Amino acid sequence: MLKNYFKIAWRNILKYRVNSLINILGLAIGLTCVILIGLYIQDELSYDTFFKDSDQIYRVNIDGKMGDNAFYAGYTPPPAGAALVENFPEIESFTRIYRPNADVVEAKTENGELVFNETNIYAVDANFLELLSYPLAQGDPTTCLKAVNSAVVTHQIAKKYFGETNPIGQTLFYGSEKQPLKVTGVLEDLTSLPATVKFDMLMPVENFGDVAYFNWSWVWLNVATYVKLTDQAAKDPNTLARLESKFPDMVKTQAAGAFDRIGQPYEQFLKNGNHWDLHLQPLTDIHLRSGEIVSAISDQGDIQNLYIFGLIAFFIILLACVNFTNLATAQAGKRNKEIGIRKVLGSPRSQLMKLFLAEALLYTLIAAGFAVLLVFLLLPFFNSLSGKTIFFTDIFNNGIWIILIGLILLTGFLAGIYPAFFLSSFKPVAVLKGGLTATKNGFLRNGLVVFQFVIAIVMVISTLIVFIQLRYIQQRDLGYDKENILVISNTETLRKSEDFFRQELAAMPQVKAATSSTSIFTKGSFGDFYLPQTNEANHAVAKDIVLESYLVDDHFISTLDLQIIHGRGFDARFNDSLSIVLNEAAAKQIGWVNPVGQKIRYPGGNMEDYTVIGVVKDFNLQSLHQSIQPFALFSNTSKSYDTGTSFITVKYKSADPKELLSSIENKWKRYQQDVPFQYSFLEDDLNAAYRSDQQLAKLYGIFTSLSIFIACLGLFGLVAFTAQQRTKEIGIRKVLGANVAEIVKLLSTDFLRLVLIAVIVASPIAWLAMNQWLQDFAYRIDIPWWVFVVAGTSALAIAIITVSIQAVKAAIANPVKSLRME
Template sequence: MIRNYIKTAIRGLRKNKGFTAINILGLALGLATCLLIVLYVADELSYDRYNEKAGRIYRVNEDLKLGDNSVKYAVCMAPLAKTLIAEYPYVENATRIKNAGSSHVKKGTLNMVENRVAFADPSLFSVFTLPMINGNAASALVEPNSVVITETTAQKYFNSSNVVGKTLLFNDNTLCKVTGVIKDVPQQSHFNFDFFISMSSFPDSKSTEWLRSDYNTYVLLKDKSYAKQLEAAFPALLEKFSGAQMKSELNMSYAEFEKRGSFFRLNLIPLTDIHLKSNISGELGSNGTTQYVYIFLLIAVFILLIACVNFMNLSTARSSNRAREVGVRKVLGSARKHLIAQFLTESVSVTVIATVLAFIIALFLLPVFNQLSGKALAINATSLNWILPLLLLVALVVGILSGSYPAFYLSAFQPVDVLKGKLATGFKGGGLRSFFVVFQFSISIFLIIGTLVIYNQLNYIQTKNLGYNRNQVLIIKNVYELNNQAKIFKQKVKELPGVINATMTGFVPTSGWKSTAIYYRDATLNEKTSMFPQSWQVDEDYLPTLDMKIAAGRNFSRNMPTDSDGVVINEAAAKFLGFKEPVNSVIYRSMGSQHDLEHMKQYRILGVVKDFNFNSLHENVSPVILTLADNKGGLSVRVQTNNLPTLMAQINAAWKELNPNIQINYSFMDQDFDASYRTEQRTGQIFMVFTTLAIVIACLGLFGLAAYAAEQRTKEIGIRKVLGASVAAITGMLSVDFIKLVGISILIASPIAWYLMNLWLRDFAYCISIQWWVLVVAAAGALIIAIITVSFQSIKAAIANPVDSLKNE
């Protein structure tokens, strides 16, 4: 019996090849797209879950508020880890990681630039699951100047993973012994380092200061239920260990500090929440956001719904043509259960074929999707364990739902009624199908509006006046390698043709370098009027090189020795300080551990620079204070030349002349800026691609329904043509029903999209407002697409020979 059902189903599919192809292709595209998004979301949600103890690992974060200034840190004070183990028995272990920044590692005669270097405690391997290939995990990071490297790094430097006992030279002055080789840190980790140097190699790690934070600190609890208990214990812990230092440095106790409205607090974040729920100062890597995971999940659901609704709509529309078949079968003795089984078999067969095709399409598109999303997704044996059951479930559910109409509705009719033609046919009789069309195009229009808003916001980010000019600025990042010759290098570069100016500092708006300090408005040193701004060391060429504008006062000048006691502040700092005339006003900065006038340095405000964005445009511009001081963190060079390769060769030659053994490390400021918004850019691109796919799938369905509607009205069209109706009139008659449905979709989707996209824009401190034309363009686009799709079938039906349709019966 089942064999007969399948043979009959195949025969029916062959008989309607075009209709079957449209149905299968639409569902396959939807399922393939949904599968790609699900892989992306699963990857985002899997971060740090490779750790066997992930459910018990927490990172300690720090929140600081001083007066009206507040900041959140992913780092804590040096002695915290050991103190937590000693004070609380439910803390099983704790470990620290400190990003070492860019380093040079000797390979033969070359110094390789390595940006994934960190200091780590020996307990690192007891907390995190980082399998050791060679070496003893318990003792690998105990001794000073010992280093554990990843398997790929071992192959890179030694062409072998059996390298325990060999040495690596860091920055031409530190020889480290390789004491272990671990498997590469999984990509789904919030930190990805290739070198872990023993923390004992870093003298500051032994610091006993409780008012300075520099270390990412993780605790392993004996049970995750202790997390709230530990958080509740933090205030007493801070008061116990930082109270004396706070009294000495701020002249107040911990309790007095909090009583004045300021605070200094610790809190926990689960390890598995870091990637998607934490974007604060001191992160060890670039994290994602929960918001974009929700957006992609929503798109996946939308596209799957469009594809499934599309499939069901076409299936139910076509099924009415089989009413007479049902009548004949029942007259010949077919039981209703057999008819139900036949229709469900046909429907499930089509969905299974579409699902197999979807899997093949997803495999083919995966490399393109990886390039678009910046991922390295793969369908492997592990992922197949949940992908195949999921696809099978979708195939069965969609197949049964889409086949349920003909199976249960048509099979219930009396044969005599069906054979007499009493079963309603035609598009106007399909209220459910009309609802489906409205549903599909509502989602499509929503996605069109969303795409336009995201594109406009990204374009706004790219073109907004940031308060500095990021174009044609070359950033040489490792100038500190030149030591005392750094200034000579700067001068050599400035003299090159095509170089407009150059400034030497690591503090540029697009870099990760940040530094804060406490400044006081007046000699009372009242923390309520204190400021906790970014404090950057720059030279006199900083403002002109980055094309920043002075709003009041003047820039630094090397010709004025007293400028070393001066500062340039931004407009946000000037507003915060509240001076009527900020230029020539005096502010105070703590220069030691004692916060009194004897340990304060006075700075005179020389000028006010117009605000510039150094954080993400998700955040407002905060106060910045620039001081005149040497900083060899980098060299920013403004260039103006049509022959950039020649200029780069000249800069490289000047570098090699001063230090031939170290590679120059550079980037361009506009590229660094774009990198900071890569998540938004990729989101916009993916959104655009998936919107296009959603529209294509919806149009496939509309195309099939238009063909069905024209087929149902073949005789009517023939009679109208015989009576003199024009092609245009018939085309309009066939199209108007669909255009009305698209119009209803526009009315439904536009306000919903406007509201939800405004919610998304609120995440940006600087954003566009959604203009009326965006809704008009989306509506017009949807109408044009629908008209073109429907008109093809309508015109085809309108120009057909009426004789052929009228002699049908």
């Protein structure tokens, strides 16, 4: 019987070819979108799940508050991991990650010396590859990082330096000191690995004195710490809450000495309303559930995007199913005699329902075949848009193929269930007498058309707002000049020659100015907390304040066009080693009425007091996702800090910097032959901060376009069927003198009215959804009214074109043939 159902369904597909093509095309596009989105979601959800015992591993985060500055970060003080293992038997081990500054790596080969700047090197504890089981192609994870002079590299790095030679036992030379490192392990390709932390090279953390030096400190937050719970503790759902309830007492005991050392007794620190709390975050939650948790080493996404994509997938496949339902009920008039005869010959309603469901399933199976083919063809393009490395074979892994089969069956059921009920309910006597027409159930079809266009218009409005917001944050005044700015990295390797090199660059005719600083926008900063010196005269209200900072020379403010609003900037004519320039946010938070001349104490170092010599207008260090934080500029003559990094920022005149770059590189080689010349453009660095937003916006745009196309397919089919049902009416009207425009208006008016209703319904829904989405931006647009006008007008225009194609075709048909057919 089932074979017979499919045979009849196949005959109907061939009989109603236009209808079949529209249904298959709509379902194929819908399934293609769902499969691609499903692969994207599956990849996002798989992050860090490949690690052995991933359910027992947690990242230690810190929730801190100093004065008015609150933060949540995926970093810890260096001694935190050891203290947790020592104090809590539920925690069996820990490992740490420290990210040093970018440095030079060199290899001596038969073909000469190879030197590259490497920006993705991590320093880790010896047990790192035991606790986090990254796939090793060569080497022993238990021993490969135990020796201080060892290094583990990825397959790409091994090939980059040693070609096809076995890298194990080969020597790399690290940094300007050319520290020899013996390659003891080679990792497999990490490019497509769904891991929140990726790297090119690992070194023992003992190579970096900063970590060892600050092993006493509970305020130096520059390492990421991961801990592993015992198997028994991990199985107990109450372990996490129980542990975190004990952490405050442990921190109070462990951190007291460190806070005393920096002149901030911990008990007083807490009494001032501050806190310094540790929390455990499941490893598999880091990628999607980190929210506002700050981390420079973790690839942190947003689970909200998965919810959005999941809704898009649901609505797109729903649009395709609605198309099928609409077209199936619309063509009921053509199948009424078939249904009536089957009922007269004894077919029960259940049998007819199975027949129509089998027909819907056959449509879906054919569409699924085309969808899989489209996924195969489109996957490279999808990967380039989404920044993913998804393979076609992933469809057949991790149970995806089971979900795909379920999706096909569900789609077939959703597409066919209403037509099955509707068509099987016809009374045979009424059908054979001709008492049934396709206009029955028109209210439902109209409602489904409105529903389709509501979804499509909501997606259009949302996509427009996403693009407008991205354009706004890319064009907003950041508080400095970002155009024609060249950033040269690794200039700390020039040592005492750095300022001579900078002066040479500043003297070039193509260069307006050049400045040296420990960092530059988008490259990070160093942070610490300070004590504003309060008295009745200056009205300071902040007890302490956290400041992000750069060390800069006296050309920094003028080169970047920062605006001084009070006082002055650094000047070589003065001794500014104990001077500080604040931004507006810092001065406001402290509460000084007249900031210039006031003092702020650094409780670390030698308890220096820095005098405020100026206040600059607020400027953004990173993307506009984050609000402006209190910030300070220190003179590079200050002895309190040594970050070990330096950048030279060049403001140039020419629109085409190729010649300038060549000249600068030649000068660089005269000063520094061992370190490659490395540069970037500030505007490109800033745009990179929005790359993930741009990728998502492009995906939204594509899926929105496809949803409109699917909705128009259904509209196209409905107009075609309406025109066929009204063939005689159209013929009579033409004979009586109606022109083409009047016929087109006759067929179009009702459908365009439905689209207009959809615009009215969709607008408030889109406004509510996008207003919520915009909350994630510290700087956001006010949703403009014209977006709704543009979206509505576009939807109406597309609908007019779609309807007109069929309406004009019907209007220009020969009325004689139409009447003869009747």
